[in-house]
Amino acid sequence: MSAAEKAKNLGKRVIGYEDDVPPAIDTVDWIKESIGNPWQSAVGYATSLFPILSWLPRYNLGWFYGDVVAGLTVGMVLVPQGMSYAQIATLSPEYGLYSSFVGVLIYCIFATSKDVSIGPVAVMSLTVAQIIREVDAAAPGQFSGPQVGNTLSFICGFIVLAIGMLRLGWLIEFIPAPAVAGFMTGSAISIATSQLPGLFGLSGFDTRAETFRVIIESLKHLPKTKVDAAFGLPALVFLYAVRFGCEKLSKRWPRYSRIIFFISVLRNAFVILVLTIASWLYTRSHLGPDQDASLSPIKILGEVPRGFQQLGRPEIDPELLKVIAGQLPVATIILLLEHVAIAKSFGRINGYKINPNQELIAIGVTNTVGSCFGAYPATGSFSRSALTAKCGVRTPASGLASALVVLVALYGLTPAFFWIPSAALSAVIIHAVADLVTPPAQVYQYWRISPVEFVIWVAAVLCTIFATIEDGIYVAICASLAFLLIRVAHPRGKFLGKVNLKSDSSAENRDAYVPLTDDGVKNPAVDVSPPAPGVIVYRFEESYLYPNQHVFNSALVDRVHETTRRGKDMSNVSYADRPWNDPGPKSGTAREDDEKLPLLYAVVLDFSPISHVDTTAVQTLIDTRAEIERWADRPVEFHFATITSPWVRRALIAGGFGFSRDGAQVPHEIAPVVPYRDSEARTDSMSSDTKDDLESGNKDSKTVADVTEVPISSSGASSVSSNYETIMRSDTPFFHVDLTAAIRAAERSAERAREDGTVML
Known part of the structure; x- marks a missing residue:
């Protein structure tokens, strides 16, 4: 393994950090962290009994x-x-x-x-x-x-x-x-x-x-x-x-x-x-x-x-x-x-x-x-x-x-x-x-x-x-x-828009992302701009767990249906060929109103309030992506901002997020209640790169990686060709350091797709 590959696998040293950025957390790491030194723990416990x-x-x-x-x-x-x-x-x-x-x-x-x-x-x-x-x-x-x-x-x-x-x-x-x-x-x-x-x-x-x-x-x-x-x-x-x-x-x-x-x-x-x-x-x-x-x-x-x-x-x-x-x-x-x-x-x-x-x-x-x-x-x-x-x-x-x-x-x-x-x-x-x-x-x-x-x-x-x-x-x-x-089962979530902040003391401008609707906190006179057409930004204000996963799913899917148009024209599809639970518009009906809505290209999820996810929540997120992609009739990018827990990152990777644009390339069930006979065939249909190691990442997805770069130390620079490197790990380009980076990456992808007139593969 070359020095450059070794540095990339271990992570880069960035300004403000004394130690190397740790790799993906492992179960063994969690056990060691929880148990610690048994002898020291026993002595500390005994002495703590007599303050x-x-x-x-x-x-x-x-x-x-x-x-x-x-x-x-x-x-x-x-x-x-x-x-x-x-x-x-x-x-x-x-x-x-x-x-x-x-x-x-x-x-x-x-x-x-x-x-x-x-x-x-x-x-x-x-x-x-x-x-x-x-x-x-x-x-x-x-x-x-x-x-x-x-x-x-x-x-x-x-x-x-x-x-x-x-x-x-x-x-x-x-x-x-x-x-x-x-x-x-x-x-x-x-x-x-x-x-x-x-x-x-x-x-x-x-x-x-x-x-x-x-x-x-x-x-x-x-x-x-x-x-x-x-x-x-x-x-x-x-x-x-x-x-x-x-x-x-x-x-x-x-x-x-x-x-x-x-x-x-x-x-x-x-x-x-x-x-x-x-x-x-x-x-x-x-x-x-x-x-x-x-x-x-x-x-x-x-x-x-x-x-x-x-x-x-x-x-x-x-x-x-x-x-x-x-x-x-x-x-x-x-x-x-x-x-x-x-x-x-x-x-x-x-x-x-x-x-x-x-x-x-x-x-x-x-x-x-x-x-x-x-x-x-x-x-x-x-x-x-x-x-x-x-x-x-x-x-x-x-x-x-x-x-x-x-x-x-x-x-x-x-x-x-x-x-x-x-x-x-x-x-x-x-x-x-x-x-x-x-x-x-x-x-x-x-x-x-x-x-x-x-x-x-x-x-x-x-x-x-x-x-x-x-x-x-x-x-x-x-x-x-x-x-x-x-409160846990019915948390609040907000769809976000952009406000451009200007400072009187300097010429520097920056973007802030606040709820699109009036929340009683921000100044109601401030005009909040929605994100670029075809991009939805959502913040879930609670840990993402099995009691509240339905709220997340309902809010996101309903928003997609309300603000974007269906990728496939259902007006010319006969009733016999339509799903029983999704009839679409009547046959032959014009879609003038739908034509005003944009196609969906990317969903940005702000995970800064989320400290924990579980299996049911990840499965629901997989189902949400599948439902949204059926509506859009195309792959939809899912970008994640400000993931603060290594266990949340690990769970999302296990669900096929962070490294792949296409939800069809990952299993549709990570913990099926009733195992299906065709589960092995569905797993075999995955790409060879993903199947070999789910956490290895898609090597071709680096084009949408977080563009936020910081200087690395001299020890790190000696092993790579550049003195700059991304903050987030390069094997998960759809995980971003902050909300601004995530939205910019999503908007760039949507803009390229509109200009090329092609879907994202």
Whole structure:
């Protein structure tokens, strides 16, 4: 092989590229690229499981100060919230503290986010309450609430851990942000509504029913409001007054904003402390010598066991697993979805990148280990994570300080918890979950950006309010996937025309190709010129796959029928000789209108948006070419512009595109569903050059090669006769570097055909 042939086979070095342009990709190349070095991959995987190893050796006193301040602050918020959320889950307050302790303690080892705070959250707590309720209905008195919560923590944690270990975190990306915001908003409204009876001391109806029913029943029972409202309503008003007041003060006196911020943060702990003292003063004379909490004139928390009472191996009952099996998907989805969404949000705000798979591992380990402490499922909390970030946290180690606060509360403050009024905890819950409601400005942005996602958000909210959280999240996910499939199956495509651009600062002109019809993007006053007669330019705005291949075929064939005339005059053909599905004009009818239309010579396809094609799509493209050539009654050139994927190039070559003008020279079926007996004969009729090697190219087709040329390096120039070479590979002259080159090549071919008065062979 000569030096020139060798250079041509390997590709030419062009300016701007340091390496030789690679040849056509092979399956072996893909396997090597995917697997890489197995040993390095195994070591990298093992070390990635413990992100703490990357930052712990560099830990310093500056980081320590920020972590301690943030951890202690979050811990003082976590204790009342943990007990409050345990009430939402219909569990005793200590279970909320168990979940809080394990969450902040374990997470720092596996975390890739410094801001996220793990522990009980409102949405997960409400889900646990609904599952406990369904278990009681299915097996009355057989399983306790703590047992159900503990089993959920272990099983869901194990499932999430497996998803993270298998690196399947990309599945979460199928659920868009508006869907998450929708069910979070609906859940927040449901949780706040469920706390209204506790806030006013109402009873006598089901507070766990659908949200709209709880609202109706609460309004009906308002005349029966008890003394509890004297503790709950002032607490709620105080929380909001301190919050908004501190926001105003920090803007007025920014130099004291740090102090004002910590005053605002401690409002939960302060209101619980004050109302606990008030409750003790008000109720201590009513409880008798035995301190019976049921005798209290207001509902108080009651006895909270000291320390960890549930340490040990979790007891997983197979019968309980059968009962809760149907609820595991929604519980698992809430665990991973809420946490990853929060971690991504704070990573984006604070300038670092999280690893979704590693975050799932962290959640999985936290809940699996938490089941040994008697905890119920825990995940990332939006409000506490926001607080952690605002406190200036430096590393995930802040969770250790928060765990210390929870530990002190469990072993030293449980006697004081006895007197906490339940109405005050209801006020804390309502105040916390209100931040989960999507603000109107954000909802309006959904409408402006994507009305479809706005519909998903509304559907998720309504289903959560009028049904259950389970229904809301399933509706949000299913609607998102349905719209995704619809978008893939019904993509948009545009037929393009030319606009000549002129610059005031230079005499250089260039052509731009934009949609022929008004698309709402370009200036409607701009006149778009169609391509040369006999040339059609089409851009398909989606990957070319089996769900949408019919759209491509229909659009292109219909356009050919509308804008070009038939190559064969059917007006003189008898009905007996015409296809049943293509009658053509009536016999003897004049074709004056058709004579005004040009003959079709070339089709240019802009493949810049297409990153993937499959077998069905390539087969459809072959069928499209055959159908168009039957209409034109001649070979039609198919030019392809801006093919960015080597696998797309390989697939098109396998379908006979890129190197041949004549569609009759390649197989008409590359993957027949029903093999025909004459397939071998049809293959044998191919030209010898094509049959020998489908990727070798047609050597005589170089006349239409991309004329865009660039200088090659001295090493390449020494092996060829010229210092210039085409950018694209010379064995596929119908693949072009950009749309301009493709259209120019197609127009030149059409012009030559019109001048010669011959068809292209």
